[in-house]
Amino acid sequence: MQTEIKANMKNVTKRFGEVVAVNNISLDIKEGEFLVLLGPSGSGKTTLLRLLAGLEELTEGDIYIEDTLVNNLPPRHRNIAMVFQNYALYPHMSVFENLAYPLKIRKRSKEEIAKRVREVAEVLEISELFKRRPKQISGGQKQRVALGRAMIRKANLFLMDEPLSNLDAKLRVQMRAELRRLQKSMGTTTVYVTHDQAEAMTLADRVAVLNNGVVQQLDSPEEVYFHPVNRFVAGFVGSPQMNFFAGSYEEAKIKTDYFEYPLPPEVVKKLEKKGKVEKIYFGIRPEDVTVSKIEIEGAYNARIYVSELMGAESFVFFTIGNSVERFLSRTSPDFRGNMDESIWVSFKEDKIHIFDYDTDAAII
Amino acid sequence: MLKSFFKYFFMVIITMFVFFPIVWLVSTSFKNPVDMFAVPPIFVPANPSFDHYATLFFEAGIVKYILNSVIVAVSTTLLSLVAGTLAAYSLARFRLPYRMNERLSFWVLSTRMFPPIVTIIPLFAMMRFFHLLNTRMGLVIAYTAFNLPFVVWMMRGFFMEIPEELEEAAMVDGDSRMSAFRRIILPIAKPGLVATSIFTLILSWNEFLFALILSQTRSAATLPIGVASTVTQYEIKWGEMSAAGVIAVVRVLIFAFVVQKHLVRGMSFGAIKG
Numbered sequence: 001m002q003t004e005i006k007a008n009m010k011n012v013t014k015r016f017g018e019v020v021a022v023n024n025i026s027l028d029i030k031e032g033e034f035l036v037l038l039g040p041s042g043s044g045k046t047t048l049l050r051l052l053a054g055l056e057e058l059t060e061g062d063i064y065i066e067d068t069l070v071n072n073l074p075p076r077h078r079n080i081a082m083v084f085q086n087y088a089l090y091p092h093m094s095v096f097e098n099l100a101y102p103l104k105i106r107k108r109s110k111e112e113i114a115k116r117v118r119e120v121a122e123v124l125e126i127s128e129l130f131k132r133r134p135k136q137i138s139g140g141q142k143q144r145v146a147l148g149r150a151m152i153r154k155a156n157l158f159l160m161d162e163p164l165s166n167l168d169a170k171l172r173v174q175m176r177a178e179l180r181r182l183q184k185s186m187g188t189t190t191v192y193v194t195h196d197q198a199e200a201m202t203l204a205d206r207v208a209v210l211n212n213g214v215v216q217q218l219d220s221p222e223e224v225y226f227h228p229v230n231r232f233v234a235g236f237v238g239s240p241q242m243n244f245f246a247g248s249y250e251e252a253k254i255k256t257d258y259f260e261y262p263l264p265p266e267v268v269k270k271l272e273k274k275g276k277v278e279k280i281y282f283g284i285r286p287e288d289v290t291v292s293k294i295e296i297e298g299a300y301n302a303r304i305y306v307s308e309l310m311g312a313e314s315f316v317f318f319t320i321g322n323s324v325e326r327f328l329s330r331t332s333p334d335f336r337g338n339m340d341e342s343i344w345v346s347f348k349e350d351k352i353h354i355f356d357y358d359t360d361a362a363i364i
Numbered sequence: 365m366l367k368s369f370f371k372y373f374f375m376v377i378i379t380m381f382v383f384f385p386i387v388w389l390v391s392t393s394f395k396n397p398v399d400m401f402a403v404p405p406i407f408v409p410a411n412p413s414f415d416h417y418a419t420l421f422f423e424a425g426i427v428k429y430i431l432n433s434v435i436v437a438v439s440t441t442l443l444s445l446v447a448g449t450l451a452a453y454s455l456a457r458f459r460l461p462y463r464m465n466e467r468l469s470f471w472v473l474s475t476r477m478f479p480p481i482v483t484i485i486p487l488f489a490m491m492r493f494f495h496l497l498n499t500r501m502g503l504v505i506a507y508t509a510f511n512l513p514f515v516v517w518m519m520r521g522f523f524m525e526i527p528e529e530l531e532e533a534a535m536v537d538g539d540s541r542m543s544a545f546r547r548i549i550l551p552i553a554k555p556g557l558v559a560t561s562i563f564t565l566i567l568s569w570n571e572f573l574f575a576l577i578l579s580q581t582r583s584a585a586t587l588p589i590g591v592a593s594t595v596t597q598y599e600i601k602w603g604e605m606s607a608a609g610v611i612a613v614v615r616v617l618i619f620a621f622v623v624q625k626h627l628v629r630g631m632s633f634g635a636i637k638g
């Protein structure tokens with residue numbers, strides 16, 4: 001089956017007075033996909049979602065849903081469903097009435113409403129809650145009811161704004177898995193906003209990483225993680241964060257304040273192709289930093305700042321050379337180090353990242 | 365122990381202080397003229413008389429005053445509530461340029477900052493121009509004008525307490541702005557709506573100054589004017605005045621008693637998030 005475009009944004013800009021919340025964004029949303037908008041606070045994720053929903057007016061650009069220009073269409077004519085961060089359940093209605101509301105507005109028959117509500121409630125396992133008010137149910141249950149209210153009708157687009165952020169960590173992981181299964185089994189096109197990169201990685205078919213109202217990268221989670229297009233994406237996706245070293249490129253080597261790193265020939269070839277490259281950032285993810293207590297050929301001498309046993313893994317913070325800055329290695333829990341102990345660190349050759357110093361764009 | 369003793373002690377004192385005039389009013393309304401001025405004062409008349417009430421109903425035609433009061437108070441409340449609620453909703457929700465929301469709201473409130481009496485002469489002139497003197501309509505318009513700021517401010521506060529996401533959810537679910545307001549926001553704001561209408565009702569029920577100036581004849585005069593008309597050029601009809609006072613107060617009391625639950629709910633509004 002050919003992938004169809006469900007919705008489409010063309011050069012969309014939204015300004016609030018002086019603030020540019022969304023800056024000239026163009027993106028396609030494919031039929032049946034789970035698209036995650038990922039970005040730090042204030043990057044314009046919510047605004048983008050609200051523009052899609054019609055809750056915010058465009059400053060510039062066009063939005064199409066199912067090939068219809070919806071720029072001036074109020075939310076009710078866009079046939080979209082939305083789950084809000086605080087659930088926005090109607091406090092004066094029972095769970096049943098909340099679920100039934102979208103159908104009631106559409107003047108469906110009583111029998112049809114009851115049937116549909118029961119179906120949805122069964123899927124979400126909230127049938128016992130029908131008579132309760134939103135105040136009388138738990139956060140996780142509210143979450144399900146909000147989801148159910150969105151699922152009750154066949155909407156073109158599902159929009160979710162950080163729907164899991166009010167749940168505790170355990171429930172969040174559980175709901176995350178359920179969301180994913182639900183979305184796949186129903187094939188609903190979903191746009192999901194989050195600032196939690198773990199959520200983005202696990203849920204998304206594609207991730208759009210936003211910063212300052214601009215899409216930095218739109219790719220599969222793997223691509224975004226392993227081949228970030230710039231230093232922002234590299235730093236934002238992945239927890240704990242990627243290590244960065246400022247330095248320069250000279251004669252097939254990366255020179256930083258703390259070490260010299262000889263580059264493999266393929267990388268050198270690529271760099272030479274780019275033309276003149278001087279100042280750069282060298283990036284390496286914590287899991288690609290190996291640590292050892294015995295000296296290894298080509299490894300750098302470092303000093304443990306602190307070592308934390310996380311259970312399944314160990315975080316080793318270290319200083320290298322005379323650095324004040326601390327860097328991190330994520331290694332096996334068998335590695336136990338003491339404060340100020342001398343160790344040797346090395347970087348996995350095929351996992352290094354090099355970014356342009358001035359533009360932050362990825363070179364490798 | 366001592367603390368709660370003091371608490372109740374002061375509560376009793378204050379209650380007595382507040383209740384005394386009402387008790388005196390009620391007792392006077394049942395006294396015959398001799399008991400009224402007896403020294404030492406008589407609190408419970410030995411043989412209560414209903415003469416004053418009879419006079420009020422059969423000779424002074426108090427029914428007409430009551431009717432005027434009811435019509436004026438109810439119309440005023442309805443009118444101020446409809447107009448005020450809509451205005452309050454707009455001021456609470458829509459972002460106007462140049463922080464106009466705040467400015468407009470303050471301006472609305474500022475009309476309550478001067479004493480009403482300073483408007484009475486221009487108001488009188490306007491009412492005469494439009495032939496609205498001595499009509500209930502004239503009173504309703506004047507009262508509505510003076511109740512609106514109160515309604516707008518109360519209701520704006522209530523609406524601002526309601527998370528905006530609720531209407532947005534409703535609009536995504538298929539409502540227009542107006543039907544979301546009607547089906548989601550109004551029901552949630554009901555305690556506030558009830559409390560505000562009670563205050564408005566009591567305010568217009570008890571209003572005296574405007575009624576005195578704008579409705580001299582019995583065709584429009586309200587109960588407070590009826591009560592005041594017992595003060596005549598030659599004598600003060602204490603008994604009838606008290607009886608009329610009792611009638612005016614009793615209605616408000618019963619009313620307040622009935623709606624007390626809503627009043628308390630309206631006051632403690634705000635716990636509706638979630």
Ligand SMILES: Nc1ncnc2c1ncn2[C@@H]1O[C@H](COP(=O)(O)OP(=O)(O)OP(=O)(O)O)[C@@H](O)[C@H]1O
Pocket residue numbers: 016019020021039040041042043044045046047048195
């Ligand atoms: N109604 C508004 N009026 C003025 N500025 C706004 C408004 N809504 C959002 N902004 C601004 O637009 C920018 C983007 O906001 P937005 O809410 O889209 O961010 P976000 O990515 O959803 O952040 P968060 O993760 O904190 O929810 C911010 O700088 C914000 O201050």
Ligand SMILES: [Mg+2]
Pocket residue numbers: 045046047
């Ligand atoms: Mg947001």
